[in-house]
Amino acid sequence: MSREHDDDLRAKVLHILEKDARVTPDRIAAMVGASEDHVRALVEACERDGLIRSYRTRVDWEKAGEPRVFAFLDVAAQPERGRGYDRIAERIFRYPEVHSVYLVSGSQDLRVVVEGRTIQEVATFVAEKVATIEGVRGTTTHFLLKKYKDDGDLFVDDPADPRLAVSP
Amino acid sequence: MDDVISLGVGEPDFVTPWRVREAAIWSLEKGLTTYTSNYGLLALRTEIARKHAERYDQNYDPAREILVTVGVSEALDVAFRALLDPGDEVLIPEPCYVSYGPCVRFAGGVPVPVPTRAANRFRVDPDDVAARVTPRTKAMLLSFPCNPTGAVMGREGLQALVDLAVKHDLYVLSDEIYDRLSYDAPHVSVASLPGAAERTILMNGFSKAYAMTGWRIGYACAPAHVIEMMMKIHQYTMLCAPITAQLGALEALKRGDRDADEMVADYDRRRRVFVGGLNEIGLECPLPGGAFYAFPSVERTGLDGESFAERLLKEQRVLVVPGGVFGEGGVGHIRCCYATATEKLVEALRRMKEFVSSL
Numbered sequence: 001m002s003r004e005h006d007d008d009l010r011a012k013v014l015h016i017l018e019k020d021a022r023v024t025p026d027r028i029a030a031m032v033g034a035s036e037d038h039v040r041a042l043v044e045a046c047e048r049d050g051l052i053r054s055y056r057t058r059v060d061w062e063k064a065g066e067p068r069v070f071a072f073l074d075v076a077a078q079p080e081r082g083r084g085y086d087r088i089a090e091r092i093f094r095y096p097e098v099h100s101v102y103l104v105s106g107s108q109d110l111r112v113v114v115e116g117r118t119i120q121e122v123a124t125f126v127a128e129k130v131a132t133i134e135g136v137r138g139t140t141t142h143f144l145l146k147k148y149k150d151d152g153d154l155f156v157d158d159p160a161d162p163r164l165a166v167s168p
Numbered sequence: 169m170d171d172v173i174s175l176g177v178g179e180p181d182f183v184t185p186w187r188v189r190e191a192a193i194w195s196l197e198k199g200l201t202t203y204t205s206n207y208g209l210l211a212l213r214t215e216i217a218r219k220h221a222e223r224y225d226q227n228y229d230p231a232r233e234i235l236v237t238v239g240v241s242e243a244l245d246v247a248f249r250a251l252l253d254p255g256d257e258v259l260i261p262e263p264c265y266v267s268y269g270p271c272v273r274f275a276g277g278v279p280v281p282v283p284t285r286a287a288n289r290f291r292v293d294p295d296d297v298a299a300r301v302t303p304r305t306k307a308m309l310l311s312f313p314c315n316p317t318g319a320v321m322g323r324e325g326l327q328a329l330v331d332l333a334v335k336h337d338l339y340v341l342s343d344e345i346y347d348r349l350s351y352d353a354p355h356v357s358v359a360s361l362p363g364a365a366e367r368t369i370l371m372n373g374f375s376k377a378y379a380m381t382g383w384r385i386g387y388a389c390a391p392a393h394v395i396e397m398m399m400k401i402h403q404y405t406m407l408c409a410p411i412t413a414q415l416g417a418l419e420a421l422k423r424g425d426r427d428a429d430e431m432v433a434d435y436d437r438r439r440r441v442f443v444g445g446l447n448e449i450g451l452e453c454p455l456p457g458g459a460f461y462a463f464p465s466v467e468r469t470g471l472d473g474e475s476f477a478e479r480l481l482k483e484q485r486v487l488v489v490p491g492g493v494f495g496e497g498g499v500g501h502i503r504c505c506y507a508t509a510t511e512k513l514v515e516a517l518r519r520m521k522e523f524v525s526s527l
Contacts, residue, residue: 091190094186094189094190095186095187095190096185096186096427096430129187129190134197
């Protein structure tokens with residue numbers, strides 16, 4: 001099998017798993033025309049090498065009765081010689097309530113997503129732990145008000161398939 | 169030996185929560201590096217008192233009834249040295265943590281083992297204690313949840329022991345380091361029981377609940393005159409617990425509850441998986457109510473704890489601790505610490521199953 005063929009197969013498998021992590025190896029094998037063993041080995045290699053970072057279940061906690069508060073922070077930070085924004089980013093990303101930390105273009109901003117139980121909790125966290133980091137010049141906190149679509153999942157009602165069951 | 173799965177270490181596999189580490193790092197950046205009061209930072213003592221009031225309805229005066237120590241290890245050592253005259257006896261239920269006996273001896277005392285049995289889920293039977301009280305008995309040491317057995321005791325059982333202590337006018341030392349690692353029922357703190365407060369030295373720390381083993385930080389809560397006696401020794405030996413560790417502990421108490429709860433929830437899940445697995449293999453082990461140890465009997469295999477542990481390591485590269493090192497009552501048992509990743513636990517169980525089948 002050529003290298004190209006392998007990469008192509010791997011990409012196919014990853015696309016399938018990206019949409020649904022629970023698809024079983026035998027089902028994937030049928031979908032891509034490879035053997036189950038080959039698919040298993042491929043997936044294990046991807047897990048080992050970090051191409052697959054994790055498998056998660058996307059939960060609607062509000063429906064589960066446990067609403068969460070999300071906030072998007074813009075953190076204006078002073079870059080440092082030799083380390084850029086790395087030190088500040090690390091200081092922030094190590095907190096478990098911090099979902100994401102990105103360095104984005106446009107201004108000297110780190111973009112951070114924080115989750116908490118209440119607005120108060122998130123605001124306190126930002127004020128006490130993020131805004132006080134040496135090198136942080138300022139923070140702007142945007143509280144999430146409504147989710148329409150999040151990471152590929154719709155959070156508003158999707159009109160059901162409008163096609164008739166039997167059509168001429 | 170490569171590829172050994174160790175179930176032998178008695179510490180969490182978690183790193184100290186980031187917010188605790190960060191608070192400590194920040195304090196060093198800010199130059200907070202001086203001695204503190206011998207008793208420990210007042211802010212920390214105040215927070216400890218608040219926590220104990222909240223969780224156990226206890227009312228310790230932060231100014232005089234709490235001593236911050238270098239781990240519960242130091243609290244034990246200093247307490248024994250403060251309380252024991254040469255030749256004084258201390259009743260110690262066993263199997264138990266390996267340090268207790270030696271600490272009593274260092275203080276010139278005599279450790280008196282009190283047996284606990286698997287048949288009684290390794291709880292202390294007051295009759296076994298009463299039978300061993302002599303005119304030289306000074307104190308009773310209790311440690312629940314227990315290392316190595318994972319045993320817990322409820323209100324009634326502990327009250328019976330407190331009543332004994334009252335009857336014979338004994339001190340009670342209560343090592344409650346695993347208090348938050350109580351899974352099936354809320355932890356009962358000895359010092360909360362009627363008759364206990366005036367004679368109990370309650371010891372606790374941060375090593376297990378907040379994964380701060382290496383920080384060496386703990387505390388004792390006791391009547392003022394006991395704390396004063398302990399402080400007299402502590403001030404000359406340690407002077408004070410490290411300020412950085414104290415500040416980390418303060419952060420843990422103020423904001424570390426969720427981190428602790430998550431770790432405990434994880435231990436609980438692993439407990440069920442691992443102990444369920446042990447029983448399936450034929451290593452009989454009732455579900456322990458606390459701590460992070462399983463203490464199964466290996467008697468069915470015909471081997472004693474030491475031989476089992478040695479052969480298991482050689483043949484399947486799984487490390488467990490022979491129960492005998494924790495006292496007579498541990499012979500015929502092994503101690504397995506399940507504070508390790510679930511995948512490792514599952515693999516360890518697989519190897520143990522192979523080993524047991526091969527016997």
